[in-house]
Amino acid sequence: MAIASLTLPIFFSAIFVHLLTLSIAQKELRYSYCENRRGNFSAGSPYHDNLNRVLSSLSSDTENDHGFYNASFGENPDHVFARALCRGDVEPATCRSCISDTSNLRASVCPNQKEAILGYDECMVFYTNRSIFGVIETSPRLWLWNPVNASDPASLSATLRTLLDTSRMQAAAGDSLRKFAVNDAVASDFTRVFVLTECTPDLSEQQCLNCLDQIIEEQPDCCTGRTGGRVIAPSCNFRFENYRFYNITPV
Template sequence: MTMSYLELTFFLSCLLIQLVPFTVAQYFPKEECISDRGDYTDNSTYQTDLNSLLTSFSNTQVKYGFYNFSVGEVNGIGLCRGDLTPDTCRSCINNSSQDIRRLCPNYKEAVLYYDQCTLRYSNRSIFGTVDTSDSYALQNTQNVSDIDLFTQQRDDLLLDLREKAASGGLLKKYATGEAVADFITIYALVQCTPDLEDQECSDCVADLSKAIPIF
């Protein structure tokens, strides 16, 4: 008996990666242009504020890979994968700040996923808030022969990493690990935006883990 399993899954407030290596670059960037929040017109105050916000992302380097800025009514968050150097993080955020305007022109809310970072802006409050309203998943089409063993090892690994990431503190909520099931090594990465409370981070990753069979 076989099953396919996920490569990458994202919520807006947390991410989970379980990896049996294959090339993912072709799937990024992935944009989510959110129409429910409305749009802005060229040369408007919102556009000016958004441009200032995205320039702040490009011009700022942070040590722990988390950006959060507000300009006028525009709020923005940038999160880099926890294993990146500050220079690599800044490069990804800089590219994202350019691409998000091109891929989601005139949208008041948008998200851009790269494999190394995520950038998001909105005209609503997004700081310190768990948001599972949007998700992005990639599936690895390789199969495993022992579903029960694979699922148990995966779930145990994610539970352990979930608690480690949630307790990471105010600067970084991030954890990685690996497990072996059916001669396959499962590599996993769990991360939350560090503005979440510990329990909020844990709950976000738990919800994401439960969603794996759905994706």
């Protein structure tokens, strides 16, 4: 079952998306949000053509192996800015394939919105009609959670707070190619907790910390009592689970 795009009133700061088990092979997106407040475009318009050109360029850049792609094309008012970020442990070929699959589904999921965020577990694509390079983008934010309840929520939460604090600093300390960190620890109830944090590497160390701090603050509202969950923003994201969902070391 595909996840439908969600449109919430303007006073909501986050979009709530139930975590489903999908795969890229199914050609179904894990999450998507089409931002209607940024304006719309018509099929065949200059913005439409520029968007298709930019999205195609993201996945066709075979010289880039670090998993972050940034591109823009056109002139105002039809200038399109786009970025794609792959999870830091994903192989380059898988990364580009994920970005291509995501971009190919754009038309059916967000057919005429000038701004949208969509993706799979392995990659995220974000595009808009304003400059975004080197800018902290924490909206829209997507909340996803594991439907399974934790057996000892207090124990998991205590371990999770420590892991997220460590991982946020490690990710922010990354270089201009990758800002990504993974960690795990055993909670007091003997449940192992796995954590991932990531920023787009166009951010400075302090910008990455600021971005992660904003979304980590939402973890209690998003995912308290769950065995897993995540908050995704255009510039950063974090995820935790009670199983390893990433490769042991980044590529």
